[in-house]
Amino acid sequence: MTEEPPAIRTRGLSKSFGEHQAVCGVDLTVRPGEVFAFLGPNGAGKSTTISMLCTLSRPTAGGATVAGADILTQPHRVRARIGVLFQHSALLPELSLARNLQLRARLHGLSRAQARHRTAHALRLVGLDDRRRDPVRTLSGGLRRRLDIARALLHGPRLLFLDEPTVGLDPPARAELWRHLRTLRTEEGITVFVTTHYLDEAEHCDRLAIIDHGRIAAEDRPDRLKAALGRATIRLRTSDDTKAARTLHEAHGLRPHADPGPDGTLTVPVADTASWLPRLCATLSDRGLQVHSAVATSPTLNDVFFHHTGRHIS
């Protein structure tokens, strides 16, 4: 059985503008069907990388394969297989939703019949089919972004690039947009490559790469990146902290340490709070110890970013 080729594979992808090195030797592999986040502050090289992967600009060194086509030798094939949503919407506000989408479909080489069919399908996918005849100017910012996604999906791409898709949206609109993206991934099996500087958005992706000053600083699943910091802790208040510490050490090999003082707590370093919290409570309960309170604290992606880059992203 052959393994499905990666949706994106880059090898030493680099881009410089004169003396300025915008992207430096990026090596990435994005698997088919995953939601991959490119996390970094403004000016980190996210948009430049997307531009190269979408064949809009040529790398100064290295190369990449996107949706099975080489960005240097098969740029048209790459563009035919990907959908792209940039930071700035190119919708014509005076035209209706359907008209905008049909124009886009024709631009992508679809026949009139295909354009009509795909427009109806894309509008249904993003939940805007009931507003197909409305002018785009009547849509809110969040709905326009959803329409942008529909535009990017018109020609049936297997890979969707989203460059800062939620910039300028309020939190409910952001949440709504992400709900639609997850639905797309589940129902259509589309690979999503998204650049963002919002930590909460990166958190919900399957994997992420941290980019800073044009270089990949770290790449893995969000939970693994956080776990690698090893600073997740569970703070417990029990009926007998000394006995509880000894119990947890004997039962699980953990090394809890008790904070001194009358209101002291027992701090237990763990790899993953979600799985350890119920286990610790169950162990202590089995030994007849009462757990009065339990607070789980995990490293955040901001901690991860700080760890790898020496500065906070937000």
Add this chain to the structure above:
Amino acid sequence: MSSSTGPAPRCELRAVHALVLRELMRLTANPGQVAMLMLQPLLFLFTLGGGLSTLVPDHAVGGSYRSYLFPGVLLMSIQAPALNVGFRLIIDRDSGVLRETLVAPARRTTLLCGICLGGCVSAAAQGAVLIALAPAGGLPYRPLLLLGLLAQLTLCAFALTALGTAIAVRIRRAETFALLLSLTSAPFLFTSGAFVPRSALPGWLDPLAAVNPLAYACDALHGTIRALAGHPATADGAGRLPLAANTAALLLTGLIALYLGARSFDRHQATD
């Protein structure tokens, strides 16, 4: 960017069609803006044409002054919309909107041709409205003449759109392009023979007229009127070159500009 396999010709044509359609939809969606653009040539036709007709003797322009002015007014009606395509190209590039077009699976040359063709059709459509007012310009209402003028005006629009686009792809800032237009539009229009016969202009302006595409456009329109309406030629308004030569000059100007623009567009965008 180089490519081992290009997109299918049918897909390329569809992309061009979409870009032309987009321009026409923009046009019909903004009737107020179109009306504003049409206002200036109409004002020229009725105020300048009416006002100066008593001052300019008929023999100086080979007929009534309003008839002489009509081709120039037609030219004015397409000049702004045709050159606006270049202006919008810079703005779209600056704002990132152009990338939405460039991500289509078509050659950049094709996309630029589509953008130019869209601008050309849009400008010609605006010119067509003025052509319909031919009797107001003292011209007979003959279908063949109107069609001939429309064809010639479309060619002029093509040359101007391609020129504007070729310049725009080399300019980074929209302000620079606007400044360039404001500096060159009036002198080029004036020396084209649109308002007064070129024989009435100082001789030292001749070299400028020789490299002025609007002069060839103006001559071509005058020549079309003379050929299809039997309208008397102006003193030199019908041009120093035959109609076919003026038409060829316009076509060549447009094609060379389009070629240079496309080459530069491909190179500039790839290195962005």
